[in-house]
Amino acid sequence: MIAAGRLLPLLRILSPVLGLAGASLPAAAQVDHDGQLWINATAFGSIGSFAVFAEVQPRFGEGIANLDQLILRPAVGWKITDAVTVYQGYARVENTPLGQRAFAEDRSFQQVGWEIGTVERVKLSSRTRFEQRLQTNGRDTGFRLRQMLRAAVPLTDETRGVAALAWTEAFVALNDTDWGAKAGFDRVRAFIGLEVPLAGKSTVEVGYTNQTVNAPASRVTMDHILSVSLFVRQ
Template sequence: MIGRAHLLLAGLCLVASGARAAADPVQDGQLWINTTLFGSVGDVAFFAEAQPRIGSGISRLDQLILRPAVGWKVNESLTLYQGYAYVEDHGTPGRVSIEDRSFQEINWKIGEIAGVKVSSRTRFEQRWQSGGRDVGFRLRENLRFARPLTEAKDSISAVGWTELFVALNDADWGPRAGFDRIRTFVGLELPIGGQSTVEIGYLNQTARAPARGTELDHILSLNLFIRN
């Protein structure tokens, strides 16, 4: 009887440890480098972005994104964009998949609350990938907060933002409707001349991966924003 109890207890321990292992997220350290050029001619606005993402413990290129867009400045606080993104995914060694995205974007400078500048970016994406035939629809909402650390005109600012991604449908190349990922950033914004800035900090990404469960990425994020 005691022997059976020991066997049962051992079995329960194995099941529990297996369940914990299955629930543990797949973690990675990454480096994301982004350069974005912003400009406008009258009420016509544009931006062009290049972003290599280096993953697998910052050892190899994981993804490359090229993202231009053109838009209309409704007023000083609100700009609407139509854009395109070319995405190379190198996540699987020896295999590169290509994704094309069309997107519509709303940029809104909400205002200042207790000295904190608040802005929003809402993006609706239509995604085509080389590994499937379906169009994946995704909605992204970014809320950004920035507070100057001094009263000087060119003060360094503390920055924090979070962005939620929601897939709106299932697609045959991977996405499943519902929560897709969330990103949270904390760091500093440094002025480098005119309106241009450098933003550096820690970015955490928690993503749902249908084949592997949850992915958790710890990212050193370096961003150069050039504004004319």
């Protein structure tokens, strides 16, 4: 049986960061809302210290009526320690916004994943990603830094039971580009949901993601996202 008290450590740790979306809104900004569906399938593998992952992410917006974005993202890495893995990866992003011209983005990225440890039954991990972005509607290279903090707390006494899950990720653009990126705060995401174990080490995560984006002309978009993520692990 799930005890409500099991959630208290998770809430104490993440309550400040789960408020980032609201706190990041400029005071005078106009906010546009959208309901979305994001699906993610990621496969992980490793041989010794060598690591690899590949993911595909279709994202539906405009009230989930339109495939706004499709991301293909493979990466290869090296386990420095049992807790720290570094990756070099590439992402191809196809953007098809409703009523606008389609465009694509190519991203090279470097990533550091860190399994921080367990605090008061809460398993903490982080991901730092540095991206170099090129878009077909411009010639500049955009540089962006992303930082994620993830926390999970088991809801049962089983070795691999259901866990409550929350994470937040902040995005900071490091320069202006001719295709629209502006240096400074870019967006922040906050997720809350469940992590459900599958066969072997695989899991599925289902929950709600709030994304707040700093859009042009003093506008802000806030996306309310149903997120379904499948993680297949070796």
